[in-house]
Amino acid sequence: MGLLFYSKKNKSSAQSADIFVILSIMTSSALFRISHNTCIKCYSCVRICVVKAIRVEVNTELPTIIPERCIGCGSCYRACSPAAISYRSSIQEVKELMASGQKVAAICDPAISGEFRDITDYRKFVKMIRNLGFAYVIEISFGVDLVAAEYKKLFEDFRGKYHITANCPAVVSFIEKYHPSLISNLAPIVSPMIATASVVRQRYGQDIKIVAIGPCIAAKDEALKFEGNERIDSVLTFTELRNLFTEFDIQESHLEFSEFDPPLGNRGSLYPISNGLLQSAVISEDLLGGTVITAEGRDNMIRAVTEFDTRVDLIRRHINLFYDEGCLMGPGTSAGGEKFLRHTLVTDYANKRLMTFDADSWQSHINSCSGLDLSRGFLADDQRLPIPPDETIEDVLKMIGQQEQSDNTVGCESCGYPSCREFAIAIAQGLATTEMCHIFSGRNRQQYIQTLRTTNEKLASTQEALRISEEQSRHEKESQIEESGLISAMLQQLVSGVVIVDENLRILHANKAFIRILGEEAAMVDEVIPGLEGADLKSLLPVHFYKLFSFVLTADESVERKDVQYGDGLLNVSVFPLRSKKFVGGIVRDMFMPEVYKEHSNTLMREVIDQNFDTVQKIAFLLGEGAAKTEQMLNAIIESHKSQGKK
Numbered sequence: 035m036g037l038l039f040y041s042k043k044n045k046s047s048a049q050s051a052d053i054f055v056i057l058s059i060m061t062s063s064a065l066f067r068i069s070h071n072t073c074i075k076c077y078s079c080v081r082i083c084v085v086k087a088i089r090v091e092v093n094t095e096l097p098t099i100i101p102e103r104c105i106g107c108g109s110c111y112r113a114c115s116p117a118a119i120s121y122r123s124s125i126q127e128v129k130e131l132m133a134s135g136q137k138v139a140a141i142c143d144p145a146i147s148g149e150f151r152d153i154t155d156y157r158k159f160v161k162m163i164r165n166l167g168f169a170y171v172i173e174i175s176f177g178v179d180l181v182a183a184e185y186k187k188l189f190e191d192f193r194g195k196y197h198i199t200a201n202c203p204a205v206v207s208f209i210e211k212y213h214p215s216l217i218s219n220l221a222p223i224v225s226p227m228i229a230t231a232s233v234v235r236q237r238y239g240q241d242i243k244i245v246a247i248g249p250c251i252a253a254k255d256e257a258l259k260f261e262g263n264e265r266i267d268s269v270l271t272f273t274e275l276r277n278l279f280t281e282f283d284i285q286e287s288h289l290e291f292s293e294f295d296p297p298l299g300n301r302g303s304l305y306p307i308s309n310g311l312l313q314s315a316v317i318s319e320d321l322l323g324g325t326v327i328t329a330e331g332r333d334n335m336i337r338a339v340t341e342f343d344t345r346v347d348l349i350r351r352h353i354n355l356f357y358d359e360g361c362l363m364g365p366g367t368s369a370g371g372e373k374f375l376r377h378t379l380v381t382d383y384a385n386k387r388l389m390t391f392d393a394d395s396w397q398s399h400i401n402s403c404s405g406l407d408l409s410r411g412f413l414a415d416d417q418r419l420p421i422p423p424d425e426t427i428e429d430v431l432k433m434i435g436q437q438e439q440s441d442n443t444v445g446c447e448s449c450g451y452p453s454c455r456e457f458a459i460a461i462a463q464g465l466a467t468t469e470m471c472h473i474f475s476g477r478n479r480q481q482y483i484q485t486l487r488t489t490n491e492k493l494a495s496t497q498e499a500l501r502i503s504e505e506q507s508r509h510e511k512e513s514q515i516e517e518s519g520l521i522s523a524m525l526q527q528l529v530s531g532v533v534i535v536d537e538n539l540r541i542l543h544a545n546k547a548f549i550r551i552l553g554e555e556a557a558m559v560d561e562v563i564p565g566l567e568g569a570d571l572k573s574l575l576p577v578h579f580y581k582l583f584s585f586v587l588t589a590d591e592s593v594e595r596k597d598v599q600y601g602d603g604l605l606n607v608s609v610f611p612l613r614s615k616k617f618v619g620g621i622v623r624d625m626f627m628p629e630v631y632k633e634h635s636n637t638l639m640r641e642v643i644d645q646n647f648d649t650v651q652k653i654a655f656l657l658g659e660g661a662a663k664t665e666q667m668l669n670a671i672i673e674s675h676k677s678q679g680k681k
């Protein structure tokens with residue numbers, strides 16, 4: 035995160051007379067972060083963040099803090115019950131300062147009196163801090179006295195402009211980011227923490243390191259804005275200080291008393307109470323004659339700023355503002371603090387300190403600080419988001435099914451926004467997601483369940499259809515195998531040789547008769563490759579023989595009953611296409627086999643009869659007789675030939 039230093043020297047060069055020039059930019063990690071592993075998506079943080087600095091991510095629905103929009107108030111940190119939100123720890127930084135060998139001063143917020151009620155005497159508390167290794171332990175109360183005096187001057191020297199106090203860093207940040215038009219109304223006075231740093235450096239040397247200890251988390255970022263005499267090297271919250279006491283086993287009972295190092299404060303000890311600053315400088319809060327209104331707590335602070343922005347001409351008062359209900363309830367204090375008990379502890383402490391108050395010494399210290407520059411500037415950092423057009427808001431409301439809420443300012447607030455309309459605006463601004471609405475999510479969930487149910491039913495019926503189809507296909511395959519086995523068995527029974535080849539003249543099927551007709555060499559191949567499956571026809575047959583198959587493949591027409599010389603034998607070959615230019619089949623008959631020879635003779639005889647029948651009839655007709663006799667005679671030859679074959 036980029037943070038800016040303010041220069042005191044160039045007040046007139048900025049847009050507003052009170053805005054100073056940026057000197058440099060330094061980087062630091064974000065003040066707050068959310069652990070997505072711990073987050074339970076309750077959106078309490080979203081609900082409590084008044085500046086919409088928490089965006090809920092669309093994909094994960096997890097909240098993320100947007101550092102540029104955050105004012106460091108710590109409300110989300112307090113609201114998160116599973117402790118998923120943490121702030122930037124300074125513990126390691128402080129340990130390193132202690133180990134550096136340089137002198138380190140602790141400056142303590144007077145709110146210690148409200149926080150450490152378990153420590154019986156503030157002097158024990160001072161000693162415990164010294165035992166951590168701090169060279170000096172100084173009260174911020176003195177810085178409060180200085181700052182309060184500046185406010186008294188500002189308010190009493192009224193020049194027509196009303197001011198807002200700038201002691202609470204969350205308030206300053208809120209105005210810089212969300213009411214930049216009020217920057218010129220922020221009192222140009224440093225906070226007591228920064229004033230005390232200047233005092234300590236003036237008294238204890240420029241090189242001294244300073245660690246501020248207080249109840250405020252936002253002070254960690256405030257400290258980063260100052261340098262030189264005003265530099266704060268680290269800021270510890272009370273919670274972090276307690277952790278250090280525990281880690282180093284520092285217990286009150288083991289220690290003696292020790293006093294704060296000078297300069298000591300006066301009524302500045304009242305600062306943790308919201309109007310403590312005014313009371314420190316005896317600035318009148320009289321309802322009739324006073325010119326300052328004090329507002330504390332988140333809602334009052336926002337209302338006061340908003341009204342000041344629009345009605346200052348009628349309000350005609352300065353406003354003393356704190357985000358929390360006084361620093362004594364700051365987010366860096368222990369959780370569960372009771373406000374009025376703390377209030378009493380603070381006033382008791384102030385009274386106790388005042389019992390030993392040395393006015394001369396205090397005045398002398400005040401006088402020695404008269405040369406300190408306690409002024410400061412502010413920087414506009416406008417984070418306001420444009421309000422989306424009404425049509426967009428209405429579209430979003432329609433999308434989440436809340437269109438009737440378009441003019442309404444109410445809602446169930448479970449999304450984290452005060453009304454459905456505000457929620458719709460946040461969605462349109464990219465800060466929220468529709469899933470944050472329980473009603474929308476519930477409806478979506480129902481639809482999802484219904485869709486899932488329908489999909490499951492479809493899936494089940496598809497699976498059943500698939501099962502049936504697989505079953506059918508298996509049956510068909512089994513039938514095909516069976517049929518193929520039958521055909522193969524039938525082919526094996528034939529006297530004629532049968533061969534089927536593919537487009538490359540590779541044998542797909544050959545029956546035993548074919549192998550036998552081809553002779554010994556083919557029989558040997560059959561022993562290695564049963565049925566000659568895959569054998570190359572060209573390697574088994576002479577060229578003139580296999581050319582018949584090539585011809586049929588290319589010409590896609592049959593060759594019937596072709597006599598082919600094969601070795602010493604004579605074969606009668608028919609080749610025909612089985613699938614155009616893909617598969618051809620061949621039937622080969624050994625003409626020297628008696629069965630074939632007879633069949634062949636019969637066929638030839640029938641052909642002779644058929645071919646000559648017409649001629650014979652014509653001759654018989656011409657002769658007037660004899661045709662029937664000729665037919666009878668030829669049929670007798672065939673029959674006698676058949677009967678011979680049976681013998």
Ligand code: SF4
Pocket residue numbers: 068072073074075076077078079080097113114115116117118119
């Ligand atoms: S408060 Fe915010 S960070 Fe904490 S659990 Fe709820 S949603 Fe998550």
Ligand code: SF4
Pocket residue numbers: 066082083084085086087088099103104105106107108109110111
């Ligand atoms: S610290 Fe305050 S401003 Fe920042 S995210 Fe939390 S609630 Fe919002």
